[in-house]
Amino acid sequence: MATYDIRGLPSQIEVTPPVAVATAALNRAKAAARARGFRPSSVAQRDDAVSGAARTRRDPQLLGEALGTLLTERGWTADVAVGNVVARWAEIVGTEIAEHSTAEQFVDGVLFVRAHSSAWATQLRFLAANILAAIARDVGEGVVEELRVVTPDARTGSKGRLRVQGGRPRR
Structure with missing residues (x-):
């Protein structure tokens, strides 16, 4: 070489x-x-290695478990539970009540329900305790603390052929 x-x-x-x-x-x-x-x-063993089938936080998680952890950490569990109530309103309160009302908004423990008529608004106010009990059975106690029934929007008279243009708002 x-x-x-x-x-x-x-x-x-x-x-x-x-x-x-x-x-x-x-x-x-x-x-x-x-x-x-x-x-x-041979492979060197780490001191923090776990033998057997014990789960650690580094193991892959199921999607439901990961979402549950995320909701708990962010404090969104009550909002998601009430969202479930709004989505399943007919199932929770029954078809007759659901035909005449709509769960609309959830703010600070208060669920706002809009009735389709003032007569149904009165009826829903009488049934508020029963509706709250049904919601508590479905999503848990203390999530929805109060039920406020809102009447349908009053007619303003601003539609139609014979309406007054412009002007000041009525008092």
Whole structure:
């Protein structure tokens, strides 16, 4: 094998190929590991490793568990529960009441329900305790603290062919 010096001229010094250097370094590392009691094929055990089927926070989580944790951490559980009430209004209060009312808004423990007529608004006010009990059975006690029944919007008289244009608002 020919060797060359830094100027590119033939030299008397032989250079060891890189593969031989790497193999020698690996063999020295294996010998040092054996001297410390490790076998070359063994894997070092970490102190915090858990054996068996115990779950840790690093394990993959089910989507439902991850969402439940997120809702709890952010304090959204009551809002989501009431959203469930609004979405399933007919199922919770019954079809007859649901045909004449709509759960509209939830603010600070108060659920606002809009009745489709003033007569139904009166009826819903009488049934408020029963409706609150049905909601508590469905989403849990204390989520909805109060039920406020709102009457339908009063007609303003601003529609139609014979209306007054402009002017001041009525008092």
